[in-house]
Amino acid sequence: MPATDTNIQSHRTPGSDGSRGSDGTPSTTRPKSADDIADLYADVADSLHRWRWADRLVTGRYRERQFGAASGCVLDVACGTGTNFPYLPVDVDLVGIDISPEMLANAREALDRLPLEGSLRRMDAQSLAFPADSFDTVVSALSTCTFPDPIEALQEMERVCKPDGRILLLEHGRSEVGPLARFQDWRAEAHYEKRGCRWDQEPVALVEQAGLPVVDEWTALLGTVTGIETAPR
Numbered sequence: 001m002p003a004t005d006t007n008i009q010s011h012r013t014p015g016s017d018g019s020r021g022s023d024g025t026p027s028t029t030r031p032k033s034a035d036d037i038a039d040l041y042a043d044v045a046d047s048l049h050r051w052r053w054a055d056r057l058v059t060g061r062y063r064e065r066q067f068g069a070a071s072g073c074v075l076d077v078a079c080g081t082g083t084n085f086p087y088l089p090v091d092v093d094l095v096g097i098d099i100s101p102e103m104l105a106n107a108r109e110a111l112d113r114l115p116l117e118g119s120l121r122r123m124d125a126q127s128l129a130f131p132a133d134s135f136d137t138v139v140s141a142l143s144t145c146t147f148p149d150p151i152e153a154l155q156e157m158e159r160v161c162k163p164d165g166r167i168l169l170l171e172h173g174r175s176e177v178g179p180l181a182r183f184q185d186w187r188a189e190a191h192y193e194k195r196g197c198r199w200d201q202e203p204v205a206l207v208e209q210a211g212l213p214v215v216d217e218w219t220a221l222l223g224t225v226t227g228i229e230t231a232p233r
């Protein structure tokens with residue numbers, strides 16, 4: 001099934017005053033819009049897909065740990081090239097969304113190779129075109145760092161998740177290790193400009209700022225990778 005466009009709108013971007021927000025969102029003096037982010041991923045979609053073996057090597061075990069128990073109707077928010085798909089149980093009913101048609105084209109290829117039922121749609125994570133309480137499990141990986149407004153996106157995940165459902169996140173952010181964290185701080189602005197990725201964000205603080213309960217959390221790779229389970233309030 002081809003990816004279809006749904007609900008692509010412009011949204012406010014935090015940090016436009018250059019300050020670090022109390023929500024753990026780092027400062028960015030030139031915040032990018034959803035369109036900017038889509039353009040950026042259009043350029044890298046095919047190479048990310050070609051290099052997926054490298055991603056698996058680094059993050060595969062963490063994706064397995066975080067998403068291996070997803071169940072029922074599963075929404076993968078900002079599914080990118082479908083990197084999470086091989087780690088989902090084969091009996092889930094999957095919907096993947098992303099802002100980038102090029103990333104979704106590669107996700108389609110990834111999905112077609114797997115014994116997994118699913119559909120893909122172009123959609124803005126900050127304005128999900130699903131009714132409330134639609135999904136048993138909402139998963140998302142390495143995504144909040146690129147959303148223009150990650151708080152809005154997290155609250156959308158909460159809205160579409162069933163009241164007894166689970167929201168499983170695998171995020172990256174500022175290291176727990178001083179020298180590495182300071183390097184990230186130093187290069188944060190340049191990294192965001194080039195990649196559209198806030199690599200000095202604090203994922204747990206973001207979830208708390210969105211008002212969601214942190215049910216479980218763990219970190220890996222010197223604290224740069226964080227697994228978070230949250231749930232609708």
Ligand SMILES: C[S@@+](CC[C@H](N)C(=O)[O-])C[C@H]1O[C@@H](n2cnc3c(N)ncnc32)[C@H](O)[C@@H]1O
Binds near residue numbers: 037099124126140
């Ligand atoms: C770093 S990639 C992660 C992709 C995938 N989840 C993974 O783990 O490999 C970030 C993804 O977020 C998507 N994205 C960024 N902003 C978005 C938005 N507002 N709505 C939907 N997708 C968005 C990008 O197009 C990109 O595919």
